[in-house]
Amino acid sequence: MTVQTPSIDTLVVGAGQAGVAMSEHLSKQGVPHLVLERSRIAERWRTGRWDSLVANGPAWHDRFPGLTFASVDPDGFASKEQVADYFVDYARKIEAPIRTGVEVLSVVRNVGRPGFTVQTSDGTYDALRVVVATGPFQRPVIPAIAPTDTPLTQVHSADYRNPEQLPPGNVLVVGAGSSGVQIADELQRAGRQVYLSVGPHDRPPRGYRGRDFCWWLGVLGEWDAEVMRPGKEHVTIAVSGARGGHTVDFRRLAHQGVILTGLTQSFEGGVARFQPDLVENIARGDENYLSLLDAADAYAARNGLELPEEPEARIIPADPACLTEPLSELDLTKANVTTILWATGYALDFRWLQVDAFDANGKPKHQRGVSKEPGVYFLGLPWLSRRGSSFIWGVWHDARHVAEHIATQRKYLAYYDTPTN
Numbered sequence: 001m002t003v004q005t006p007s008i009d010t011l012v013v014g015a016g017q018a019g020v021a022m023s024e025h026l027s028k029q030g031v032p033h034l035v036l037e038r039s040r041i042a043e044r045w046r047t048g049r050w051d052s053l054v055a056n057g058p059a060w061h062d063r064f065p066g067l068t069f070a071s072v073d074p075d076g077f078a079s080k081e082q083v084a085d086y087f088v089d090y091a092r093k094i095e096a097p098i099r100t101g102v103e104v105l106s107v108v109r110n111v112g113r114p115g116f117t118v119q120t121s122d123g124t125y126d127a128l129r130v131v132v133a134t135g136p137f138q139r140p141v142i143p144a145i146a147p148t149d150t151p152l153t154q155v156h157s158a159d160y161r162n163p164e165q166l167p168p169g170n171v172l173v174v175g176a177g178s179s180g181v182q183i184a185d186e187l188q189r190a191g192r193q194v195y196l197s198v199g200p201h202d203r204p205p206r207g208y209r210g211r212d213f214c215w216w217l218g219v220l221g222e223w224d225a226e227v228m229r230p231g232k233e234h235v236t237i238a239v240s241g242a243r244g245g246h247t248v249d250f251r252r253l254a255h256q257g258v259i260l261t262g263l264t265q266s267f268e269g270g271v272a273r274f275q276p277d278l279v280e281n282i283a284r285g286d287e288n289y290l291s292l293l294d295a296a297d298a299y300a301a302r303n304g305l306e307l308p309e310e311p312e313a314r315i316i317p318a319d320p321a322c323l324t325e326p327l328s329e330l331d332l333t334k335a336n337v338t339t340i341l342w343a344t345g346y347a348l349d350f351r352w353l354q355v356d357a358f359d360a361n362g363k364p365k366h367q368r369g370v371s372k373e374p375g376v377y378f379l380g381l382p383w384l385s386r387r388g389s390s391f392i393w394g395v396w397h398d399a400r401h402v403a404e405h406i407a408t409q410r411k412y413l414a415y416y417d418t419p420t421n
Contacts, residue, residue: 008034010406011118011127013107015041015098018133018380020087021064021396023096025403031410035133036120038103041091044137045084051162052186053080054241055392056178061214062392064090075212077241083392107376108354115375116355129406131377132353132364136390139349142342143174147267152332157183157343163190169338170194172272172330174264176201177236180343181248185240187341188258195330195337197274198250198281199263202288203238206247208296209307213239216296223388236345238285247289250282254320261327271331278326286316348381369402377402 012022015037026033040046055062060074062083067090072078078086091098103121107130110117115128140156147154153167157179160166163186170193173184184196204213217223238248254260262278293313300307330337350358357373359365365372368385378384379402380395388394 005124005126008032008125008127009410010034010129010131011036011116011125012131012133013104014133014135014380015087015091015096015100016044016133016135016380017042017087017392018135018395018399019098019131020091020094020096021399022131022133022379022403023091023098024064024066024094024396025399026406027094027096029403029407031403031406033097034125035096035098036102036104037098037100038121040100041098042084042087044135045080045087048137048158049080050157050160050183050186052242053182054078055080055083056239056241057214057391058212058241058245061212061218064392064396066090067093077245104352106352106354109356109373109375129375129377129409130353131379131402131406132350133379135380136348136382137346139347140342141344141347143344145264145266146340146342147270150267150270150332152337153339155339155341157341158346160341163187163192166192166339166341170336171339171341172264172332172337173197173341173343175199175236175343175345176238176250177343177345178239178248180341181238181250181253182240182242183341183343184258185242185253185256188253188256193336194258195261195327195335196250196253196258197261197264198278200235200281201238201285202232202235203248203250203285204292205289205313206239206241206245208293208313209300209310211296211307212245213292216292216299217387220295220299223386223391223394225387226385228383228387249317250285251317251320251323254322255317259327260320260322261330270333271329272337273329274327276326276328279323282323290314369398370405377406 010031010033012019012035015035019035023035054077058075059069059072059078069078069086072082106119108117115126116130118125118127140158142156171187172195173180174197176196176198184194188194240248262274265273265275355373355376357364357371357376364378366378369378379399382390384398389398
């Protein structure tokens with residue numbers, strides 16, 4: 001008995017924001033397709049984030065054009081469950097052909113015939129094209145400096161849920177991007193003594209002169225920047241929508257009770273050692289913050305915008321003691337640190353994609369999502385086409401470009417298949 005392999009024109013892997021956006025645009029282009037999702041739609045929003053997480057952008061901004069958030073104020077910040085529900089509603093609205101509970105195990109190019117053989121937990125598929133919409137949050141990264149000879153609890157931000165999850169005692173949070181700073185703030189408010197290791201960062205104002213920073217980056221053209229500025233490769237962004245949204249200010253966080261340190265350098269004999277770069281990192285963050293205020297003021301003046309002045313936004317609090325006398329090391333036992341929380345980001349993991357689509361470092365080689373491997377596409381990655389590519393609204397626009405490319409390729413192939421006599 002012969003088992004027939006299903007044939008798919010375009011197979012989309014992943015049904016998060018990227019996969020749902022891709023499905024919408026493929027449908028608009030008349031491209032037959034199927035979306036495979038190993039869990040549920042937008043699963044990472046539900047179970048890959050901490051309990052109190054909200055979107056970092058306001059609801060009017062962090063959405064697709066075709067649907068607003070039903071129960072969130074446009075200037076408010078949707079909870080992670082509301083974001084997940086939004087994508088479920090959107091998928092239903094566009095009638096996306098999504099099959100959940102199916103994991104893609106491998107993708108291999110066919111030999112002597114077009115397309116790819118796709119092995120999944122639900123059998124084998126043939127696909128002429130494959131869109132990789134698995135997003136940037138694939139494999140949590142804990143640096144090699146993590147101590148291995150300690151009874152301390154160590155948890156990545158991907159596995160953190162709430163303060164009650166951690167054992168009693170103080171916490172060292174390594175990484176001060178959006179995740180690290182929000183978690184450190186939450187832990188301190190829950191009564192923990194928190195040490196926050198701060199590396200290079202940008203910290204835009206949550207709002208300025210009555211407009212959210214997302215609006216300012218939009219009108220200033222920053223979301224459309226196509227190339228990361230040199231030297232910014234390892235710079236994180238510290239921004240928060242928590243508690244209604246507020247500007248991240250590390251000095252205020254320190255005055256609140258969090259002890260800031262420089263970048264974590266090493267662990268040895270129960271002692272954490274830090275680089276002497278805290279003052280420099282805070283100063284560069286301030287420079288980034290003030291430069292955006294300057295750009296916003298110049299834009300408002302140039303365009304005659306009647307927006308309320310906000311001189312208090314330029315007031316920098318006094319330096320806390322941890323900044324004037326930074327710690328060079330911390331004896332974790334004496335400080336009663338029982339947990340190290342690693343807010344150190346993620347790495348891409350495409351081991352299942354066994355095609356010639358990567359550079360020597362394993363990073364996808366593509367132009368605006370169109371891979372060097374014909375028939376393979378990427379979507380949802382940072383800087384896929386611009387600064388906004390990995391954000392909800394940005395991925396929607398990138399998906400349109402990828403879908404148009406696929407539609408164009410299908411037209412060429414249709415011409416080839418048309419009889420010429």
